[in-house]
Amino acid sequence: MKTMMKKLLCASALLAASFGTAMAKDGYRIQLKFKNLRDSGFYLAHYFAKPLPTIYKNDSGNLDKTGSGILSSTKKITGGMYMIMLSDRSTYFEFLLNNGDDLVINVDDINLLPARGVSVKNSPENEAFFKYEDFVRNVGEEHQALNAQLAKAKNSVDSAAIKDKMSEKMKSLMSWRNDYNTKNPNSFLSKVFKGLELPKVPEEKHFLANGEEDKDYAYRYYKTHYWDNFDLRDPRMINTPLYDSRLKEYFERLIIPVPDSVIKESDWILAQTRGTGDLFNYTLSWLATYTQESKVMGMDKAYVHLVNTYYAKGDADWLSQDLLQKHLNHARELAPNLIGNVGYNIVMKDSSGKNEVSVADIKSKYKLLVMWDPTCGHCQKEIPLIDSVYRAEHLKAKGVKIIGICTEDAIPAWKEFIKKHDLKDWVHIYDPERKSNYKAMYNAIVNPTIYLLDDKGIIRGKTIDHSNIATLIEMLDKQEAEKKKTSSK
Numbered sequence: 001m002k003t004m005m006k007k008l009l010c011a012s013a014l015l016a017a018s019f020g021t022a023m024a025k026d027g028y029r030i031q032l033k034f035k036n037l038r039d040s041g042f043y044l045a046h047y048f049a050k051p052l053p054t055i056y057k058n059d060s061g062n063l064d065k066t067g068s069g070i071l072s073s074t075k076k077i078t079g080g081m082y083m084i085m086l087s088d089r090s091t092y093f094e095f096l097l098n099n100g101d102d103l104v105i106n107v108d109d110i111n112l113l114p115a116r117g118v119s120v121k122n123s124p125e126n127e128a129f130f131k132y133e134d135f136v137r138n139v140g141e142e143h144q145a146l147n148a149q150l151a152k153a154k155n156s157v158d159s160a161a162i163k164d165k166m167s168e169k170m171k172s173l174m175s176w177r178n179d180y181n182t183k184n185p186n187s188f189l190s191k192v193f194k195g196l197e198l199p200k201v202p203e204e205k206h207f208l209a210n211g212e213e214d215k216d217y218a219y220r221y222y223k224t225h226y227w228d229n230f231d232l233r234d235p236r237m238i239n240t241p242l243y244d245s246r247l248k249e250y251f252e253r254l255i256i257p258v259p260d261s262v263i264k265e266s267d268w269i270l271a272q273t274r275g276t277g278d279l280f281n282y283t284l285s286w287l288a289t290y291t292q293e294s295k296v297m298g299m300d301k302a303y304v305h306l307v308n309t310y311y312a313k314g315d316a317d318w319l320s321q322d323l324l325q326k327h328l329n330h331a332r333e334l335a336p337n338l339i340g341n342v343g344y345n346i347v348m349k350d351s352s353g354k355n356e357v358s359v360a361d362i363k364s365k366y367k368l369l370v371m372w373d374p375t376c377g378h379c380q381k382e383i384p385l386i387d388s389v390y391r392a393e394h395l396k397a398k399g400v401k402i403i404g405i406c407t408e409d410a411i412p413a414w415k416e417f418i419k420k421h422d423l424k425d426w427v428h429i430y431d432p433e434r435k436s437n438y439k440a441m442y443n444a445i446v447n448p449t450i451y452l453l454d455d456k457g458i459i460r461g462k463t464i465d466h467s468n469i470a471t472l473i474e475m476l477d478k479q480e481a482e483k484k485k486t487s488s489k
Contacts, residue, residue, distance in 0.1 A: 032105050291306060344442065345359055369453065
């Protein structure tokens, strides 16, 4: 009989568990009660990677004559840090919301918002969050008072004592968060707190194998441990104000700004966030924008990689077909002229219109392709400056040959400009019959467009101008010398 009873109890427990799972609801239900606000509209909004004022509206409602209001939805949501904002769009309070939550929130006094006067039922995590918000407000007020004292300090001893107190106040915030994290390691609030933490580099010195101090240790440690406490697998982290600034610091300050490094790190973080919905989508979109808009020479290689590896394979499904196609087309335009590729060989007529010139047949250590329009105002300033640098930096003696390419049909103006500015050391060519596809192959959509090719026709520089031509060539020569030195050992 006892055995039978145990089986029945187990079966009942399993049925209850199954029933509970089947009845689990998506969406949310939020009951609001304001003590000193009536007949007023309000909004439900959430953060999306950035702090205020960047928020996104989810829902809206109205308080009745008793100050009560209800928001509900059966549509699945991604949890995170949400807020109730009043119709004045300046009064609000934050709270944590997860899919399936049923919350009862009381607001005692709207004048105490955003950090005080709010309580919640059915959510211990939000109770802790409101307590923390109140604690932060208290620390902030105490910190301001100490700042006022610091401004009136009469000597360095007094100043040091006040600064110590200020430091202790900030440490108390860390202590509060750490204590909560220890007791609630798996809560979303704990993940938010940990997401605020940046690596603390060990203070002791570190040394290389040869006994010299390792000057790069702090940088390497900080970079290596940068994402340790940020949960890149939790989709809810996108709905916090933390992620954008973390991405920005990592890629703009910690990653060496060269395409291969950016590609490697991009692939890594996209692998970490894959399957997280908007967290992955935001990461991919941010990286595409960052690489596409970068002023670093050659960063378009990273952009093309992202488009070909992710966009072209269906990972950017939030984009409209038109916008997706624009990215695919742009990457296709950039692909032939990436740094490290062999440049498209240009074959055109010389300025006499009689002789055909093949750029590949021009023998020189470097070939500076300058595609320009004699009627372009910017070209009229830039072309003489390029020639001045060519002469002043003795680039001819360093093996540089300039090939000037007229991009428009203004041939008389082109020849007159060449004569006026004595550009006799240049090779001047044009395409009167429009047989060459150079504009597409070099993405020459603006004037002037400048590329640097080496003796093998490999693209070594692009999007350059008179101000950095000499520096680029000096850098390439230095790299070549170091490579020869290394290979001779």
